[in-house]
Amino acid sequence: MSALVEAAAGLALGAAAGCMLGATEDPVDATLAAMTASGPLKPVLEEVRAVGPLGLGTLMGATALTAAMTSVIVGVVLAAVVAAAFVATGSCGPAPRRSAGLWVSAGLAGAVGTALAGAGFGMAVESVVQNHGMLGLLWALGVFTALKTPLSFVLAALWRRGEARCTLGRHAEREQVEAAEWQLRQRTTLQVERRMVALEAGGAAGGAAEERVAWAAEQKLRVEMETRKTRSEEAAVEQRTARDWVRAVVTRYVDLLAFSGVPMTLVAVATAGLGLAGYGGHQAALIALLVLVVAIAYLLMSSSDFQFWMLVGVMAMIVSFVVAMLTLHAGQQAVEAARKLREAGRGQTRESVGGRMDLQSSLEALSATVFVARMCQLGLGAAVGGALARRAAGRVEVTAGAAAVAGLLLAAVEVLAPALGDGGRAGALLGVVGAAGVSVGAALSAAPEGQPVSWPGTAGRVAGVVAGALAAGRWHAVNIGLQLPVAYVFARIDPV
Template structure:
């Protein structure tokens, strides 16, 4: 769909409206900062880190970084796609049964129901995956997590064909709901036919009256013809509205199907590159080569080869782009994990040169602790960026499809705020893993609002509107985010880039 400018206003009005809309998206983004940071702080304390620290000796620093990074990104991607698919299913049923194009009220109901389902699905799936990852790590360690991630990645491609088949069957069932429009169209045709027959009878009666020498100027006939004309105009109006509603219904359903197909492909294939990297580097660690320099060389070559093959593809798709980005993010996490351990070694060597000797066991324990700490911090932050960006890829296209910038920005912000409150209330029952996954889902819902605001910034007819929206987004995020300049400074550009991307 071609991008169109927003309704023209005065530059000052555009700046004010843009600032308000941007501030809404920025505030909900900033509101997620503190809860996420607190959850991460709890997860990186000594007790939760013990199961991870015990396993770092097995898979090595690089293996630990790639494994935790791939798991965090897989969790983030899966929860977003689950939310999008649930929202699409609800929207599809709503479109088929309520003929949303017939009235503005139905359109509002469509976006509200789909948004609620998407936000709930993202948070719930995130919490479920978080609990599952936490349980696997505590009971089976990193090797168990490696097996779970590998099995999940292997099962996704065949399952996505099954899901597409089931979606088509569900779509066929939903089309039965179009009988409402069919009945309306049939009723209009019957009414139109009856009106034509009635007019034909009246014409015949009028002809007979004239043949018998009757009057041709009675008020009764003029009134009759005026009523018939009004009825004809009313029938034409209803017929046009029905055709427009049916066309709108078909257009929305086709777009929903396109969204589902793209996201199912994305879920099935985008995680494979980073899973391959995690399996290879962790495999080196399991076989006793976790700290060997060759692991770094193999990792670098593997990332370069996979990225080259994906980017060289003649049929480049959205999942390939995100797959490359996820793999590169996993590589960065692995480098940060390795670097954290090397910093400990460097510090120990400087202390030893200064006469402060430390035991090898103490240095090794500090290396493992720092590596685990860095792996979790980096993986969680990258997963949050991924969740925010994928949410923005939903919000941006919605605004460009004229879904209503106010509805998308404010509605997504309210849903994210409500989910944030629910997660805080249910935190004791969710546990740390479940809470972390649910909060990532909240970030995804906030990303819809931020992405919509970013898309609005590019659609104003004047620069004041664009700059006002950006200023509101940044100021709102910094204000509610308690001045986390580095985090916000990285998240806003990521949200903007993904909002401008059209994967559909």
């Protein structure tokens, strides 16, 4: 019965996370349909001839992944700042990791920050593409990638300043405890001296009784002081542990912000340059792109100081390459369809075939870009949720809390959709996917360190996530079937 109860509880928990993930399918698909309409697609159609299908695919893939990763990192840093503020101010008491206020506030800050950053990036990308085309997007991506490194130094400096204030607050509290302890020692010493003087002078019994009462009171104060000192030391240890873990998380994600987008930006710039030179769909450009991707991946993966941002950077670069290949393949499919029509006696002009190629390439680039951005948000969110469930808060709290926050954000995005526009809505919805990924990652995470694995509970959670995602996602089996393995892998990765 115990195993059965664990399986049932895991099934319910996994279903909550899976339902939230599945609930994002229809809104994201509706936004994609709006973005691929004739009006919003026109700037992309006009520029595909300039940079070529390979350049279009890598540029759009790199832009979407950069925006997705940056919005997740903004959310993580905001959540870490809120958590550090709770630890620094002592709002958590002697056991900060069990404070409900800390996790609620940090979770809300992270989820809302991710959604707002995603909406901002979506609106910015939409504005750049409509006003300046793909070349403007290429410049914007390059400038933003170059600025992320100094931005990471600014974030690190602000974080160190906040930590210094936290340390000063802890020192002040310790000094208060030490001052009270010193005063207690002084009073005890005076009491002992007075008793010795009274004994030497042959004091009365009433005076002895008063001394005993005073001595008992001092003893009680001494016990209370020792208890306070012990609790203060325990709080200091817990706060230092929490602060060290938060610092490690911030360091890793700031590195991710600064460096992970560099490989795919280099690939996007190279392929866009080949496209501008007239080799956007040539076999030589494809070979050069493949060689560049393999070379960068080899240099990063063979590094002796391998870090989390290197793994994410290589994966993002390879995904951008896949988007470029899908974009090129879509144009080739249009050519193949035209060839079949010609063989059937329905000849077409070169202009009509070229227009169909550009349309198919643009549609595929947009569709693949939205899908890979969704995967990126889900994976990074799952990494955060898995780490929280293993190291800090409980699995139930993170799973249920993240699912509830994602549901509230989804409702808010749907209400604000007219004001956000297509790009802003797409970015905000991807932020909601990141919040749902936190819930899924917590449900699929490994057992905390030092605790045994509950196989019935694990099986129940996995089954619940799959069933909930398929049911709430209206049986989008292909999309969900590709997303869940990514979420599972990232949920088991320790970014710290």
